[in-house]
Amino acid sequence: MTKISYLPGHSGSPGTDALPPLAESVDYIASLGKPTAARVLMDARDAGRVAIQPRCGVGGHEEMKALLRELENQAAPDILTLTIDSHTRLKRFEQALRSLNRAPADLNGYPLVSHGYLRGREVNESVTAPLEIRHGSPDARILFDVAVASGITSFEGGGISYNLPYSKAVPLAESLAAWNAVDAVCGELAGLGLIVDRELFGTLTAVLVPPSISLAISVLEAVLAARAGVRCISVSYPQSGHLVQDVAALRAIPVLARTYLPPEVDVHAVLHEFMGVFPKKRGNAEDLIFYGALVARLGGASKLITKTYQEAFGIPDTRANVEGLRLADRANSPLLDFVKADEERVADELSWIVDEVADIVEPVLAAPDTMTAVVDAFAAGRLDIPFSASRYAKSEIIPKRDAEGAIRYLSTGSLPFGDRTRRHNSDLLKGADSTGGPVIGSLLTGLTDDINYFPALFREIRKETQEEDAE
């Protein structure tokens, strides 16, 4: 592999000055002869099938191209991913470059900024599916500019969702402003005829996220994105594991879009297959993957991000990634029309979710300046996420699975919920095998069981709260 000792457009510090003008990149994308991610999502929705996408990214350039080609040849996903390394996510471009030159296999993703947009274009041209950038950057402006120049038409992240789960001390005002700049460029590109799909990361910390928290954060990010000019928004939601709750949450996305977003914005529901502790045994892991794909189908998702049977052990090899994609796509089969959710229960759950989201977002949206209102609300705990990595969310809310496994609020913290919502949550948790009160030990063991829900369900491990002589 040839060493590279430059950063795109610079002899000195990172920036974007040598990138082509936006119009040139738009022409380049048109010349690629592949659909944009936005087009693929629209076609999938029109066809009534769920588009399939893996997670994948390695440090080396040739290795990245080989990985994508292999995934495409073996499993033909609708959209492919460029997962970006942690250095690049934090704008440590020099460190990314050092690792790239010394030991590219040490990078946990593709350092696109260090490789530069010409290599980005080579990666793009090596496959027929459109690419999405997946990362975790609180400030993704440079990465985004290089992605657009590389002809990449889908970009994940948001000013809240790519800050709080990933960074400890980046003020929300900074990440919101940085993402507003990204979204504004999407608006410019839309003016030039290119629709960039902007996926929001509703998965957040991936640990027991109540649906109304995930969706409320996405609604706020979507409103800001739409105002900045974004025309295609994917709202991703992390599978909780409870069928009715997950189907209702996915179906709530178009309902929320109609309420809070202008009609010219195309909104897609995206399911992230279960992001928590996965079962270890291959058969059990594959059950969960297929179950997730069925949830996406029943929920009317435009797209599914897949997992693999190696999830419990770390980043999967190509073989496992291929198998995960193929298995998930089986749920698109016309033979499965007989699989139905309990429509009455889904409708009831959906109405609770939409009401909770309204309670959370409407006071924020009523304020004159939404970004400032978001910052203030997080400082006061009126907006919050559980188990935040960042100091800029209070994490006063504590989730808990109810007796059926759906995720509820054990503590609603300072969220502006009405009495009705609070009562509903505490009623639902009455049947859960919680040992009561905020005693440190029982709270921890109860939550540990909720986190290990699937390994326990498949009896790979024992529940901590289970009696010794339970069997």
Next chain:
Amino acid sequence: MSHSERRLVILGVAASDSHAVANHLIAHALRGLGFEVENLGTCTPVEEFAQACEQYPDAEAVIIGSLNGHVHEDLRDLPAAREAGRITCPVIVGGNLSVGSKKDPRDLERLKALGVDRILQDPAQLLPALDELRASRTADRQRLPVAS
């Protein structure tokens, strides 16, 4: 609540450790028990614990969680912070304190040598430990001769 009843603790996860769940649950539980919790969150170096002690001189303890087995390395700067008088209140450490499933009692001795007062294996021990440390500190203060 009178000033003497105020109970404030400084909480955080060791420097190389990003496990957030137990940290937030312990903060939540302590607040439920009436404590004020200054939660420094995940990946907190000794320096930040020392700064928090300076900011909150009436903190009754520093509680450091560690789940990744690197606590000895993460607390390397604790003796210096103790020596400089920047962390004067008791230090409690709990979690999974060394790599591997077999625990060596010498690991715990090494932690004590770094300036850790209490080592907890189970979060249920936290409240009794805080109560004991507080009682013994109060007793120590009462034994102190009146300053001339």
